[in-house]
Amino acid sequence: MTSAVPPPGVSDAPGSGVMIALRDVVRHFRRPDGGIYPALGPISLDVATGEFVAVVGPSGCGKSTLLHMVAGLHPPTSGSVLLGGAPVYGVSRTVGFLFQDDALLPWRTVAENIGLGLRLRKVSPAETHRRTGEWLARVGLEQFADHYPAQLSGGMRKRTSIAQALISDPSVILMDEPFAHLDAQTRYLMQMDLLDLCAGGGRTILFVTHDLDEAIGLADRVVVLSAGPNSRICADERVGIARPRDLLTLRGHPRFGELSALLWRILYEQVRGSYAR
């Protein structure tokens, strides 16, 4: 009997509810010539509460499109996107974002940027000050509280963005290739920071990356999207490596090697397919 095995995308995580649910989601775009490009779907995906799911796939397959629909930045062409069981209509306050390019305000200091979300939510100045101080310490930027973004390294700006995203204590965090522009060493440090700050905190994380090692290293589950058009989920694998994880030694873990080989093969086929088109 194969009925006990859920189809790709549908979570089998035990004991927890579904936080993010995509049901037969399709997204079309209008081409400049007026035609329709069927970028994505139909896709069904469940992310359990507290689960860390990484989405990988060839460039242009629709990873950002998928994340934007969960974020409520644009609606699906058909199908539904649910957050905590409720349909997504617009941007939710319970969701935190971390994108490839940081969205720091250049004319605000590090501390002001980190506290921005709380001020917009009308949290009192004293409480904003207290929590900003806490997050400055957590991301190791106390000495740089009064610096402006242009005075920081790429890694420091990324840490400021992480603090800015997490200070509001979002129950869902959406990340779109957040470390793509960092050099390899800084990226490694940021990945370790992210594991410390996010994983195991009961937060639900949907993390988009083109880096398979990053996906396996950080996530509980790795979902692979096929090359577009009509991109679908073509693999959905549980990582199954215990936390806390040490990213330095993780590559030597037998499961890492096994999963990496399996998913590389699938991803390679998709990348080759997308180049052929």
Ligand code: ADP
């Ligand atoms: P990825 O993040 O995986 O690289 P995207 O989600 O950015 O891919 O894009 C998926 C596909 O949809 C691409 O072919 C892209 O050109 C197309 N696309 C994305 N956004 C738009 C848009 N606003 N208008 C037209 N086409 C778009």
Ligand code: MG
């Ligand atoms: Mg993208």
